[in-house]
Amino acid sequence: MMLTGNPAINKSPVSGKKSIAKPICYHCGDECQDNSIAIEEKPFCCNGCKQVYMLLNEHNLCNYYNLDNTPGIKAKGKFVSDRFAYLDDESIINKLIQFNSGTQVNVVFQLPQIHCSSCIFLLENLHRINEGIITSQSNFQKKEVFISYNPNLITLRKVVELLAFVGYEPSISLQDATVKKPVTYNRQQIYKIGIAGFCFSNIMMLSFPEYFSGGNVGVLGLKETFSWIILGLSLPVLFYSASGFFSSAWKGLRQNFLNIDAPIALAIVVTFGRSYYEIIGGSGAGYLDSATGIVFFMLIGRWFQNKTYDSFSFDRDYRSYFPLGVTVLQNGIEKNIPVTQLQKGNRILLRNEEMIPADSILINGSASIDYSFVSGENAPVKKLTGELIYAGGKQCGSAIVLEIIKEPSQSYITQLWNNDTFLNKKNAEKSFIHPWSRYFTLSLFAVAISTLIFWWMYDTAKILPAVSSVLIVACPCSLLLAATFTYGNMLRIYGKNKLYLKNAGVIESMAKVDTIVFDKTGTLTQTHESQVSYEGTPLTQAESDAISCIARQSSHPLSKIIGTSIGNRNQTPMIVENFKEYSGRGIEATVDGIEIKMGSSEFVNQFAKGQITYDNGTHVHIMRNNVHLGRFKVSSQYRVGLNEVVKSLQHKNFSLNLLSGDNDSEKKNLEKLFGQDTSVLFNQSPQQKLDFIQSLQQQQKNVLMLGDGLNDAGALMQSNVGIAVSDNTARFSPACDAILDGEKVQKLHQFLSYARAGKHIVTIIFVISIIYNIVGLSFAVQAKLSPMVAAILMPVSSITIVSLATLLSSYSARMKDL
Amino acid sequence: MFCFDNAQHNKISSIILLSPIKTNPLSALFLLIGFSILIAGSFLAAFLWSVKNGQYDDDYTPSVRILFDDTIIIPQKPKKVKNILANNPITNTENQKN
Numbered sequence: 001m002m003l004t005g006n007p008a009i010n011k012s013p014v015s016g017k018k019s020i021a022k023p024i025c026y027h028c029g030d031e032c033q034d035n036s037i038a039i040e041e042k043p044f045c046c047n048g049c050k051q052v053y054m055l056l057n058e059h060n061l062c063n064y065y066n067l068d069n070t071p072g073i074k075a076k077g078k079f080v081s082d083r084f085a086y087l088d089d090e091s092i093i094n095k096l097i098q099f100n101s102g103t104q105v106n107v108v109f110q111l112p113q114i115h116c117s118s119c120i121f122l123l124e125n126l127h128r129i130n131e132g133i134i135t136s137q138s139n140f141q142k143k144e145v146f147i148s149y150n151p152n153l154i155t156l157r158k159v160v161e162l163l164a165f166v167g168y169e170p171s172i173s174l175q176d177a178t179v180k181k182p183v184t185y186n187r188q189q190i191y192k193i194g195i196a197g198f199c200f201s202n203i204m205m206l207s208f209p210e211y212f213s214g215g216n217v218g219v220l221g222l223k224e225t226f227s228w229i230i231l232g233l234s235l236p237v238l239f240y241s242a243s244g245f246f247s248s249a250w251k252g253l254r255q256n257f258l259n260i261d262a263p264i265a266l267a268i269v270v271t272f273g274r275s276y277y278e279i280i281g282g283s284g285a286g287y288l289d290s291a292t293g294i295v296f297f298m299l300i301g302r303w304f305q306n307k308t309y310d311s312f313s314f315d316r317d318y319r320s321y322f323p324l325g326v327t328v329l330q331n332g333i334e335k336n337i338p339v340t341q342l343q344k345g346n347r348i349l350l351r352n353e354e355m356i357p358a359d360s361i362l363i364n365g366s367a368s369i370d371y372s373f374v375s376g377e378n379a380p381v382k383k384l385t386g387e388l389i390y391a392g393g394k395q396c397g398s399a400i401v402l403e404i405i406k407e408p409s410q411s412y413i414t415q416l417w418n419n420d421t422f423l424n425k426k427n428a429e430k431s432f433i434h435p436w437s438r439y440f441t442l443s444l445f446a447v448a449i450s451t452l453i454f455w456w457m458y459d460t461a462k463i464l465p466a467v468s469s470v471l472i473v474a475c476p477c478s479l480l481l482a483a484t485f486t487y488g489n490m491l492r493i494y495g496k497n498k499l500y501l502k503n504a505g506v507i508e509s510m511a512k513v514d515t516i517v518f519d520k521t522g523t524l525t526q527t528h529e530s531q532v533s534y535e536g537t538p539l540t541q542a543e544s545d546a547i548s549c550i551a552r553q554s555s556h557p558l559s560k561i562i563g564t565s566i567g568n569r570n571q572t573p574m575i576v577e578n579f580k581e582y583s584g585r586g587i588e589a590t591v592d593g594i595e596i597k598m599g600s601s602e603f604v605n606q607f608a609k610g611q612i613t614y615d616n617g618t619h620v621h622i623m624r625n626n627v628h629l630g631r632f633k634v635s636s637q638y639r640v641g642l643n644e645v646v647k648s649l650q651h652k653n654f655s656l657n658l659l660s661g662d663n664d665s666e667k668k669n670l671e672k673l674f675g676q677d678t679s680v681l682f683n684q685s686p687q688q689k690l691d692f693i694q695s696l697q698q699q700q701k702n703v704l705m706l707g708d709g710l711n712d713a714g715a716l717m718q719s720n721v722g723i724a725v726s727d728n729t730a731r732f733s734p735a736c737d738a739i740l741d742g743e744k745v746q747k748l749h750q751f752l753s754y755a756r757a758g759k760h761i762v763t764i765i766f767v768i769s770i771i772y773n774i775v776g777l778s779f780a781v782q783a784k785l786s787p788m789v790a791a792i793l794m795p796v797s798s799i800t801i802v803s804l805a806t807l808l809s810s811y812s813a814r815m816k817d818l
Numbered sequence: 819m820f821c822f823d824n825a826q827h828n829k830i831s832s833i834i835l836l837s838p839i840k841t842n843p844l845s846a847l848f849l850l851i852g853f854s855i856l857i858a859g860s861f862l863a864a865f866l867w868s869v870k871n872g873q874y875d876d877d878y879t880p881s882v883r884i885l886f887d888d889t890i891i892i893p894q895k896p897k898k899v900k901n902i903l904a905n906n907p908i909t910n911t912e913n914q915k916n
Contacts, residue, residue: 117885
């Protein structure tokens with residue numbers, strides 16, 4: 001058992017007498033141990049929180065606490081002073097900042113902690129805490145803050161340290177330095193919609209005389225003037241707003257793929273072309289009102305569907321959570337260098353909570369590595385001097401020295417990204433609306449040609465009007481609208497249920513899934529909920545109270561878990577005496593005359609002379625008066641409702657598989673959960689997981705993978721739908737198609753059946769839109785499509801489709817209890 | 819519109835509007851249409867400007883920001899500001915280093 005040397009712990013023999021209802025920390029809302037840390041009757045759970053409060057109080061920023069109850073983010077205890085030392089490096093600064101004028105520097109930070117209006121208040125008032133900060137502005141949805149500061153008064157490092165101190169530690173990663181994020185928002189789309197809307201509404205208004213006069217506008221010159229104004233107004237729509245459809249159609253055609261934009265582009269060209277021909281030739285008023293309206297509606301549909309979750313990043317690779325800088329020891333001197341310059345043979349110094357940037361060998365210090373980023377396993381792994389340590393873990397405890405044996409990009413975990421799967425970006429799934437649009441286009445051409453033949457035989461003058469009307473009225477835009485609005489609405493409904501999809505294409509892929517692969521740790525088990533079991537001589541009440549009391553004095557993850565799990569909430573605080581912490585190994589103390597030692601097997605063996613033989617790292621051994629009593633086993637707990645999910649998925653004939661990077665100690669439990677038919681594989685490396693998915697796909701299966709850690713990144717990428725499960729969506733997730741909140745894993749079968757329902761909804765609406773098309777075509781083939789009919793039919797069909805799509809998808813969600 | 823008959827309607831209109839455009843009772847329309855498009859265009863311009871200005875980039879934060887009360891800031895000497903940070907063992911790194 002390893003314990004971090006936190007000075008705050010050792011000082012506190014718990015001295016409270018009455019503690020029936022525990023006070024709630026005024027800053028972060030956590031339960032406080034007692035009332036010992038308080039200012040003006042405001043209790044705090046730790047000194048960190050108190051200091052943040054003092055700082056805010058000093059600067060009249062206590063409004064922070066009025067906007068929201070206990071908005072603060074728990075101060076993370078010990079704040080390593082050199083943690084951000086790499087931000088003093090000029091080359092790193094230049095990579096992070098956006099603008100530097102000598103007296104003003106602009107920088108944007110990602111702050112995943114932003115969660116309430118208090119956060120916005122505090123972040124936008126940073127200039128009141130430090131005069132070096134000129135202005136700061138936050139973006140809640142992107143979870144970003146823009147800061148401009150005066151480099152003569154404050155350094156970048158100090159800015160970051162201030163943010164980290166008040167609880168908003170920016171996530172600065174290697175990716176920030178290697179890939180310059182474009183800060184442009186998707187304004188083009190809004191411009192296009194705005195212009196199309198403006199032109200459409202004005203054209204509509206100017207077309208009224210035409211509608212009401214039945215085509216005969218009485219006033220001399222009025223008709224011509226209006227027609228020319230309309231023509232002028234339609235030009236920006238054709239050349240600017242609709243340009244996306246043309247370029248997409250052209251792109252598709254060049255790859256010999258007829259996508260849905262191709263018939264749309266054709267319809268736009270024909271409609272505008274014929275309208276211009278009529279207006280310039282003076283033979284009619286054209287259909288520009290309907291044409292611009294359709295472009296406007298389609299743009300809105302695209303915009304509705306393309307709503308993305310700004311604060312989530314779906315394309316992260318290892319660079320986005322690897323540190324930017326690292327402390328290198330050169331001839332005993334500490335020096336900060338960017339990780340990219342790290343070379344084989346370098347010796348690095350790694351402090352508490354810092355991440356291992358490359359595969360290395362432990363040279364010095366007691367290493368306790370938390371691999372939860374990689375495997376989802378939360379119990380730290382202990383390493384001995386000379387052992388190999390893989391990149392991606394975090395050190396918990398005192399500083400260690402490592403020697404790099406592989407460059408960061410060649411490490412065990414990062415070489416996954418050199419795999420072909422990551423080089424070829426996952427192909428955009430070819431949506432099923434594209435084949436539909438192909439049939440649509442073919443039958444449209446069939447109708448157009450038969451119309452041509454018919455009028456060629458009876459009245460050659462009507463060939464051109466009839467054929468062009470056919471192409472105008474049978475615009476496949478209704479297909480596009482049906483898909484965009486249905487999927488757009490479904491994306492929002494999924495989002496409400498905490499499944500955040502990368503884009504609408506994922507819904508279609510989800511509808512096709514027939515095989516599901518689970519990762520065990522972190523996906524089926526809860527990362528932050530652990531089960532504690534005790535084996536050995538039964539403990540008396542006094543003993544367990546004493547153990548709980550001692551364990552709570554330590555900040556080590558294992559002792560914290562034990563302290564809270566066996567502790568009695570209403571327990572009377574006891575006096576802890578002779579508390580001693582052996583950093584990284586164990587603790588000893590006396591409570592009420594009971595002398596307890598607890599810690600790792602080696603620690604306890606010093607006193608027990610080899611009484612303990614079996615240990616796998618997550619055991620905490622207990623000794624009373626140098627007699628071994630037993631051990632606590634900390635194991636992960638399975639998620640609630642897992643049983644029901646598995647049952648209903650199996651009921652729906654999904655084939656289930658389970659991959660685990662762990663050993664097979666949990667085999668029995670898993671078999672009980674999944675039954676005999678499920679294939680369960682243990683000890684899987686990241687590469688093996690990827691290969692397993694690939695082999696399923698070779699059997700023509702559509703695979704959905706649920707994983708969480710970096711070690712699943714390859715499998716998530718390879719699968720048809722990769723869903724990253726995360727207990728804290730603000731934290732970390734590997735590249736994936738969707739991010740799912742850990743609490744909602746139990747809704748998986750509902751999500752999948754909803755995706756299938758979505759496909760049915762789109763099909764139903766397609767059928768309805770085809771009925772509209774038949775009505776329109778019946779006018780068109782007779783060469784009787786007046787602008788009036790078009791102007792009524794097209795908006796009516798668009799509006800019915802849009803409302804049907806929204807209503808049906810919302811109704812279906814309610815039926816599925818989403 | 820490809821098959822309408824202009825002749826009859828033109829007769830009626832020529833009876834109502836005997837005179838050329840100058841005395842056309844609806845000639846004011848031309849001016850008004852011009853104005854209406856101008857006004858509508860200025861709204862479009864305002865919209866485009868607001869997009870360009872970034873007002874559509876973030877549609878949530880400003881709605882929260884406007885609700886913050888203006889707190890009365892008691893003027894503080896800049897020295898004091900520095901002192902607080904300096905006395906704070908956590909924000910000040912030099913102190914801790916030494």
